[in-house]
Amino acid sequence: MFNILENQIGSRLLLPGNERYEETRKVWNTAVDKQPAAIVVCESEEDVSAGVKFAKENHLSISIRGGGHHVGGFAVCDGGLMIDLSQMRSVVVDESRQVALVEGGATLGDIDLETQKYGLAVPTGTVSETGVAGLALNGGLGYLRGKYGLTCDNIVGARVVTADGKAIDVNEENHPNLFWAIRGGGGNFGVVTKFEFALHNVGPEVFALDVMYDLKDAKEIIQKLQAFLEQAPDEAVSINLTATVLPPAPFLPEILHFKKVIMFTGIYAEDVSEGETILKPLRELAEPIMDHTGVMPFAEYQKKLDPMVPEHVRVYGTSLYFDQLTDEIIDQLLYKIYNAPAPSILVQLWALGGEMNRVPATATPYAIRDAKFVLLVDCMAMAGDDDLCKQWIDSVYGGLLPFSHKKASYLNAIGSNEEATTNAFQENYARLVEIKEKYDPENLFRHNHNIKPSK
Missing domain, CATH: 3.40.462.20 (Vanillyl-alcohol Oxidase; Chain A, domain 3)
Structure with missing residues (x-):
């Protein structure tokens, strides 16, 4: 079944029995012990796209690992495809635009290490080993929330691989509804391979x-x-x-x-x-x-x-x-x-x-x-x-x-x-369902605080 995908990404595809499979499927919360059908250890956006296309064609659900630090253990799933972004940790500061370009597998520590060289910071969380992707997509509470808002408030753009495997630029001008949805709506709409975060003068x-x-x-x-x-x-x-x-x-x-x-x-x-x-x-x-x-x-x-x-x-x-x-x-x-x-x-x-x-x-x-x-x-x-x-x-x-x-x-x-999911989104839930139906009607991305398509 996985021969086609293996031909595309080689040893970055991990199947049960592979010596790296057991270690890679572990998440921070060891109360979560799940067995994905396969793991794609991504090194590029192309790897992500290949994995998502394969999952869609073979009717596999997709879990997405950024830092793998959520109490719910959403990074790993039973029987689906695990997209592992933990090798994609690049952080680049664009001083002229006052933004940080951050890959989806980066941790808060990765961001601080680079941005503080310039006396700048992204408002993130309070544990440096947390992955920024999960944090940002569901809010992002940290020590700068009073002065500069939540992590999701500071997303100014992103690259998203949607359920059809296509990578798109998402911001206020391009796919504005999807841009709205990823700033707090979780991993329901695709795989964010790169974020653009607003930077602020903090520290050193x-x-x-x-x-x-x-x-x-x-x-x-x-x-x-x-x-x-x-x-x-x-x-x-x-x-x-x-x-x-x-x-x-x-x-x-x-x-x-x-x-x-x-x-x-x-x-x-x-x-x-x-x-x-x-x-x-x-x-x-x-x-x-x-x-x-x-x-x-x-x-x-x-x-x-x-x-x-x-x-x-x-x-x-x-x-x-x-x-x-x-x-x-x-x-x-x-x-x-x-x-x-x-x-x-x-x-x-x-x-x-x-x-x-x-x-x-x-x-x-x-x-x-x-x-x-x-x-x-x-x-x-x-x-x-x-x-x-x-x-x-x-x-x-x-x-x-x-x-x-x-x-x-x-x-x-x-x-x-x-119930907690719908209560958290309040009056925004109906709009999120509409966006979910447009970008992920088959609910491939359901290992999260899931927004279910109504159709």
Whole structure:
């Protein structure tokens, strides 16, 4: 069956039994263990086109791997064709146009490494090993969201291989409906082989918030945070709060091993000296356990959370948006944290506002432009703990859903869930279905938060 494709791309086609097949099909979340019929390890747009055409002709569904870092494990599928972009990682800065040309397999770290040479940045996420493609196509929340918006807001163009295997340029002038759809509508419409991202003046050094408190003070801390955010400038609203259990790591004092803590991270995306003054209240919310706040390289700070999101772990995750954090929500969330079934949890509350919330809800598919917080919850399962972790994650989602904003979730942080998909897109869903029917009527690209053709 695969002889024709193998003649086109040679050893870049991996079939079951090939020594590279087993390693290549692995994704970040090892709770996802799927067996594609074949994997195309792409080195060029031509490889992508060949793979997509073959899949269409042979009625195979297609999964697309950028960084392979999604909690849902959408990069790999059972019985379909896996398009692996992880070798396509080129990043080129066009200073004259203030854009970065980024291949679909690039990671956030790849982008920062190149753009920071020019004192420029693309607003991306907070873990450097994340692939930019999945992040951008479903939104993209990071430390620059308050000042410069979401990653999807900063897509100014792309090369897309559609379901017929053709590569097209997509921007405001060419295929404007498809351009609209890829800025938040996920991988539903084709394979993005190259992005053009707007660049902004950031760094190379920034004022970075990095303070840790005891979780016992969390309720008062969250209440004070909300008061701070009501008067904070855009540059200071990209604050991430993380509750976790510290590991017994050698770089931590023994007294902190297995301690439940709450951490604040974020950057001030303007003048460094201003940042120190404006963010000072967030360093005085309670008695800090540690405070490493200060000036540091932006690219280095972008890697700060990497050790907390290790490769190849069994992860179960969920997400919800909130208008405000009432005492009832805070109490329920803290109860869940204290009664988590596994020591390895990440419970994050990210403050939302500034530029990302000034974009009209219908300007891109990313419709949640008026929430004040997003909750991201991950539970890393140890051996034999999978059912307990899944039940706990479901209980967090189900318990807080009635209090959430529009019952919506951030799609980059939740597994496959049909209701969550439609809730995330809100009034944009119908338009996305129309575009899906035009560009992928057979739903080849369905291993994602899927927008199903109605026909």
